[in-house]
Amino acid sequence: MLGVRNRLRPMIRVETLVLVVLAWLVATANGAWWSTVGAGRDWTQPSNWLFVGCCFVLLVALHFVLVAPFAIRWFTRPLLTALVVVSAGVTYFMHNFAVIMDPTMIQNVLHTDTHEVRELVNLDLFLWVLAWSALPVAFIWVVRLQPQSALRAVLVRAGTVLGALLIALVALLSVSRDLTSLMRNDREARYLITPGNVLYGFAVQSAQRARDVKARRETVGSDARIEVAWDGRPRVLVLVVGETARAANFSLLGYPRETNPELAKLDVTAFSNVKSCGTSTEVSLPCMFSPYGREHYDESRIKHSESLLNVLAHAGYTVKWLDNQSGCKGVCKGEGIEYEKLDAKLAPDLCDDTECHDAILARRLEQELDQVRGNTVIVLHMMGNHGPAYFHRYPAAFRRFVPDCPTAELRECSREQVVNAYDNAILYTDHVLASVVGTLAHNPRQLDSAMIYVSDHGESLGEHGLYLHGIPYAIAPETQTHVPMLVWLSRELTASGDVDDRCLREKADLPLSHDNLFHSVLGLMDVRTGVYASGHDIFDGCRGGVSRSLVRTNSPAKREG
16 A cells, blocks of 8 residues: 555655746746736737746746755755745735835834734635645645755755756846846836745845844934923923824825814824835834934944934933834833833723723823923824724724724725725824823923824825835835824923924925934924934924023023033
8 A cells, every 4th residue: 555655656856846846936926026027018929928938937947046955855845835835925915915025024024923913814814825835735745755865965956056057047148138127127026026035035134133133232312411401390202103104094184084183173283294214114113213214224224223212311311112012123222211011901991802002002191291200201102003904993982984894804895994994093093192182281280291293104005906015115105105293282382482383383394204303302302412403303493482591591501601
């Protein structure tokens, strides 16, 4: 019986197995790539068929060169199985959400927490992966691998890899002019090639992690000091970091639906033309708290430098980060910064088994204000509109726009339902922000207070077939980069003459970006340091009334001068 079973299982070389599986993946897991390659071609012309055929040979050969050196006989089956399953999963998200698997998207995947995974993993994903991987995985484990000596295996492998390189070179030269033109005109097309996009992304992120281990954190603003001694009351800034909220759906910024009914009744300044630093939290959050920003973007330097919060701590501010999300991405790391992850123990009525609604931030803020003894900056990190489970971001009382999409599987809903759920989440964000303003405005201690709200990035809701976010910045649609920013100032702050709110409102339509946040916070909080740039401070020119000048005259810093 064993002999019969063995005869039914063909014996092939490891190299042959690798080649067959990679050819299968290149042919079946690259629908977006082949659509790009074939767009606008006349299939009656033999040259176009030659181009596609050479592209296929080139991709198979290059993938073979990448994978074959690691296909040790005992490791080959698990390696190829993982490649097939991962490729199937990647094609699911690329097909259903039109995402591009560049290194930044791979970074997002690597930093996805268990809560986000639960929202993304569903029955549709399981069935898709099963359908696309069952046949090749069965083939991988059914065939027998031909045994050979170690020396012969090394020689054969080296020969096949060299042969694959030569074949790739011939294929490339055959279509180089056409292929070069395609890649120049559509640079992001390279990230549509699976599993090469995943392998490349993991390689880039692994190299980055290796550099991170050795890198030392650059000190920023160690010379920071508070320029003005205020008259008695502590100054408090609440900086609210939104999540996945796009400006296009804020009624304060012109959206026809009333998604900001509570904020509309308050004296807030809404900035209409603000661009994000990135299209994902992993990029935008460190960038918006950095002095370098998008204008001088250097991911490595931003990641390995102190942030705005460190500068505020250097100046003597009490700094706290209250989190209802997946962490601060390194922004709140350092001496003098307190981090707190909020959970159901604080407000069981606002939480379920997986997360808490953002009203927990407003409730925690009330407690914090009672404990304020000096100048303080409190960061509230919202869950906001984190997708695809928009319906989970708001309680039933805010289910105003219906029918809304009741699932994270967006393909099961119409675009109208998806937008309704998203708008309900914006409506709830409006309520939370209004609650924050109410807490600050009616604080019995009459603190000099302010609130700044800005979202980390936007979101696609089906425009051009795109959903979610994370498209490379160079080609990202405006819906993913145009974000809301709001400022509220207390009566105590404006009445003192320190900040002229009318002056600030006149700047509401200026072109701004995340790059303004670092310097604007320092300006509002009267922190002076060598890294401060007044040209990026939205409050510059709107501060310095008579009352403020009198306080400055009596400040210790002035007397020393």
